[in-house]
Amino acid sequence: MLLRATQVARFFGDSPVFRNLNLTLTAGERLALIGANGTGKTTLLRLLAGLDHPDQGSVASSGRVTLLTQHSLTGDGTVLEALMAPELVQASTAFVLASEQLGEGSDRSLAGFSDAEETYRLLGGYSFEAQATLILDGLGVPEDARLLQLSGGQLRRVMLARLLLVPADVYLLDEPTNHLDDEGAAWLERWIQASDAAFVLASHDRAFLDAVATRTAELERGTLSLYPGGYTEAMEVKAQLQDAQQRDYAAYQRKRGALKQEGAKLRSASRSASTFSHRRAGNVPLISAKNKAQDVANTLAGRAKAIEKRMERLDAQTVHKPVHDHRVLRLEVPAAPLGPGEVLTVRDLQVERGGRTVCSGINLYLQRGDRVALTGPNGSGKSTLLAALTEHRFTEGDVRWGQGLTTFVMGQHAEELNAFETVADALLESQPALTTHQLHEVAAQMRLPGPAFRVADLSGGQRTRLGFARLSVTRAQVLVLDEPTNHLDIKMIEALEGLLMGYSGTILFASHDRRLAQQVATRIWNMNNGTVEEA
Known part of the structure; x- marks a missing residue:
C-alpha cells in the first residue's frame, strides 16, 4: 500500500x-x-x-x-x-559544498560528502x-x-x-x-x-x-x-450496475406494491368483520356470533400486521432508486434549411501574422454534411486558419462560402461572447426563435445565472456553458469550432459529441480531443509546417 x-x-x-x-x-x-x-x-x-x-x-x-x-x-x-x-537545487548546492570540504580529510567531511552525494543521487x-x-x-x-x-x-x-x-x-x-x-x-x-x-x-x-x-x-x-x-470499460460496468439496480428497484416496487395492496384488503376485511350485525347472526346465539366475528377480525388484523412486518423487512434492504444524470440540453427548435451543396472552397490561401507566413498554398473543399476535424501540433496555425476562413483575414488566395449560408463560430476562449451584453442577447443571436420561457429553461439547464445576467460578470466555467448552450440551440448551417471541449467535463464532452453527431449541417472543428475526432469526424485535415493535408 x-x-x-x-x-x-x-x-x-x-x-x-x-x-x-x-x-x-x-x-x-x-x-x-x-x-x-x-x-x-x-x-x-x-x-x-x-x-x-x-x-x-x-x-x-x-x-x-x-x-x-x-x-x-x-x-x-x-x-x-x-x-x-527546489529539493534538487538544494541537494546540488549541498553536494558542491561537501565536495569542496573533502580537502579537509576529516571523518566529518567524508560523512557529510557521503550523505550529500546520496541525497543528490536519489x-x-x-x-x-x-x-x-x-x-x-x-x-x-x-x-x-x-x-x-x-x-x-x-x-x-x-x-x-x-x-x-x-x-x-x-x-x-x-x-x-x-x-x-x-x-x-x-x-x-x-x-x-x-x-x-x-x-x-x-x-x-x-x-x-x-x-x-x-x-x-x-x-x-x-x-x-x-x-x-479505463474510462470506457468503467462506464460500461457502471451502466450494467445501474441496469441491475434499476431491475432490483423495479422488482422491489412491484413486491412492495403487492404487499401494500394485500395489506389494505386485509385491514378492510378486518374492519368489516369486527362490525357485528344482528341480522347475520341468524339462529346462532348472539354472544357466540359476536365472538366468532371478533375472532375473524383478529385473524385478518394479524395477517395485515404480518404484511406490515414483511414490508418493513423489505424496506430494510435499502434498495435505492437509481440516479440518472439529466444534464444534457434538449430543446425543440425549428430545423435550419439545408443550404447549398458546396459549402466552402479555398484556393491558394496564404496567411501572414506579424510579418511571418503561417500557412501558404492551402486548397480546401467542403460540401454539405461533411464533419471535418482539423488536427496538428501546438503552434501549427489551426486557430489562425479558422480565423482566416471565417473573418476573411488572409494575405493571398480565395475563400468562397456557399450562397446564403449561416455560420456559427465558437472561439477557443469564447471570445465571441464579448460582443453580447446579457445571457439572453447571446442566446437570441444564436437562436432568434427562443421564447422567454425557453431562455429561462436553457439558462437553468446549463446552470447559468439567468437570461438577464451580464456576460461580463460570468465566470470562466459559466462562459464555457453559455457557449455550449448557444451551440445547442443554433440554426446555423455550418459550425466552426476551435477546441470546443476546452474546460468541459466528460459528461458535457459526451453531450457535445452527441449533439455534433446528430447535427445535419457541416462542421469544421479544431481539437486535440482524439476521441471526439474519432467519433464525430468524417474527414481529417492535418495541419503541419504551414500546409494542410487530408489524412
Missing part, C-alpha cells in the same frame, strides 16, 4: 464536498479520477498529496507523493533552470540533464527558451516535465494532457506505461484514460465509486 484514504470527508462551510471516502493505491496502479467540474477532484488530490487535511478521516502514505497542480510557473530564467525542483541529480532533454523533447518544449517567452500552454508543459523529473512513488496529475497535442499526449502515455510508479490521473481526456488507467474512480454526488479498467 502506497497511499490510503480512510473515511475521508471535506466540507466547504456546512456543505460536504465528499464524505466517507475510502481509497487504496498500490504500487504500479494507475487510477483514473473522473467527475463533473466542481465535484472535488482537485480537492481530493490536494488531500492525497498532504497539502490539505481532511475534515474527517485520515490519509496515509508510505512513499514519496508528488502533485501536478493546474497552476502555472512564474518568473524568468531558462526552461532547464525551471525544471530543477533525487536524480546525475541523470537530470539527460532526462530533462528527453522529457522536454517528448513534450515539445525548447530547453533553451526563457520562461517569459513561453505561452501558457508551454508553461504548463514545463510544469509537467518538472514533475516527471522528480523521483516519486506516487504521481498525482491534475489534467496532465491540457495543452498537449496528439504527439505530446502519446509520449506521456508511453512514459506513464513504462513507469513503475503509481498514478492518480484526474482528466477529461477519454482516449488518454483508456490508454493508461488500470482502474477508474468517479466522484459523483459526494461519493467515490470504483470501477475496473
Whole structure:
C-alpha cells in the first residue's frame, strides 16, 4: 500500500464536498479520477498529496507523493533552470559544498560528502540533464527558451516535465494532457506505461484514460465509486450496475406494491368483520356470533400486521432508486434549411501574422454534411486558419462560402461572447426563435445565472456553458469550432459529441480531443509546417 484514504470527508462551510471516502493505491496502479467540474477532484488530490487535511478521516502514505497542480510557473530564467525542483537545487548546492570540504580529510567531511552525494543521487541529480532533454523533447518544449517567452500552454508543459523529473512513488496529475497535442499526449502515455510508479490521473481526456488507467474512480454526488479498467470499460460496468439496480428497484416496487395492496384488503376485511350485525347472526346465539366475528377480525388484523412486518423487512434492504444524470440540453427548435451543396472552397490561401507566413498554398473543399476535424501540433496555425476562413483575414488566395449560408463560430476562449451584453442577447443571436420561457429553461439547464445576467460578470466555467448552450440551440448551417471541449467535463464532452453527431449541417472543428475526432469526424485535415493535408 502506497497511499490510503480512510473515511475521508471535506466540507466547504456546512456543505460536504465528499464524505466517507475510502481509497487504496498500490504500487504500479494507475487510477483514473473522473467527475463533473466542481465535484472535488482537485480537492481530493490536494488531500492525497498532504497539502490539505481532511475534515474527517485520515490519509496515509508510505512513499514519496508528488502533485501536478493546474497552476502555472512564474518568473524568468531558462526552461532547464525551471525544471530543477527546489529539493534538487538544494541537494546540488549541498553536494558542491561537501565536495569542496573533502580537502579537509576529516571523518566529518567524508560523512557529510557521503550523505550529500546520496541525497543528490536519489533525487536524480546525475541523470537530470539527460532526462530533462528527453522529457522536454517528448513534450515539445525548447530547453533553451526563457520562461517569459513561453505561452501558457508551454508553461504548463514545463510544469509537467518538472514533475516527471522528480523521483516519486506516487504521481498525482491534475489534467496532465491540457495543452498537449496528439504527439505530446502519446509520449506521456508511453512514459506513464513504462513507469513503475503509481498514478492518480484526474482528466477529461477519454482516449488518454483508456490508454493508461488500470482502474477508474468517479466522484459523483459526494461519493467515490470504483470501477475496473479505463474510462470506457468503467462506464460500461457502471451502466450494467445501474441496469441491475434499476431491475432490483423495479422488482422491489412491484413486491412492495403487492404487499401494500394485500395489506389494505386485509385491514378492510378486518374492519368489516369486527362490525357485528344482528341480522347475520341468524339462529346462532348472539354472544357466540359476536365472538366468532371478533375472532375473524383478529385473524385478518394479524395477517395485515404480518404484511406490515414483511414490508418493513423489505424496506430494510435499502434498495435505492437509481440516479440518472439529466444534464444534457434538449430543446425543440425549428430545423435550419439545408443550404447549398458546396459549402466552402479555398484556393491558394496564404496567411501572414506579424510579418511571418503561417500557412501558404492551402486548397480546401467542403460540401454539405461533411464533419471535418482539423488536427496538428501546438503552434501549427489551426486557430489562425479558422480565423482566416471565417473573418476573411488572409494575405493571398480565395475563400468562397456557399450562397446564403449561416455560420456559427465558437472561439477557443469564447471570445465571441464579448460582443453580447446579457445571457439572453447571446442566446437570441444564436437562436432568434427562443421564447422567454425557453431562455429561462436553457439558462437553468446549463446552470447559468439567468437570461438577464451580464456576460461580463460570468465566470470562466459559466462562459464555457453559455457557449455550449448557444451551440445547442443554433440554426446555423455550418459550425466552426476551435477546441470546443476546452474546460468541459466528460459528461458535457459526451453531450457535445452527441449533439455534433446528430447535427445535419457541416462542421469544421479544431481539437486535440482524439476521441471526439474519432467519433464525430468524417474527414481529417492535418495541419503541419504551414500546409494542410487530408489524412
